[in-house]
Amino acid sequence: MAARTRVATLEPPRPSRRPAAGQREECCALFHRAVELVGKRWNGAILSVLLDGPLRFSEIRTLVPYISDRLLSERLKELEAEELVEREVLDEHPVGVEYRLADKGEALGPALGALKIWAEAWIRR
Secondary structure, eight states, rough: HHHHHHHHSSSSOOOOOOOGGGGGOOOOOOHHHHHHHSTTTTTHHHHHHTTTTTTEHHHHHHHHHTTOOOHHHHHHHHHHHSSEEEEEEEESSSSSEEEHHHHHHHHHHHHHHHHHHHHHHOOOO
């Protein structure tokens, strides 16, 4: 046993593959907020279907299966408050409403596209 201890002390220490927690940068609060916003149930799906262009409420509901009207309405209001989605009242009878991504929402396109590619490769159906 003494020989093993001696050999072990003669070898240089192996470099750590990962820095210790105290040496790592803490999670950025803005990144965390962005992930929570896009990752909130249904938000990612709503943003994803709006990437292809404006849609009416009923069209979003059709393209985002299993979401209730109440929850879709709530999520659209939240996304509008975050300036990701814009709501436009159409000049027609009866009055129609269309939702589209604002510039801020459009800017999420590459990130959502990358997440979709990752999901197709790594998430089991």
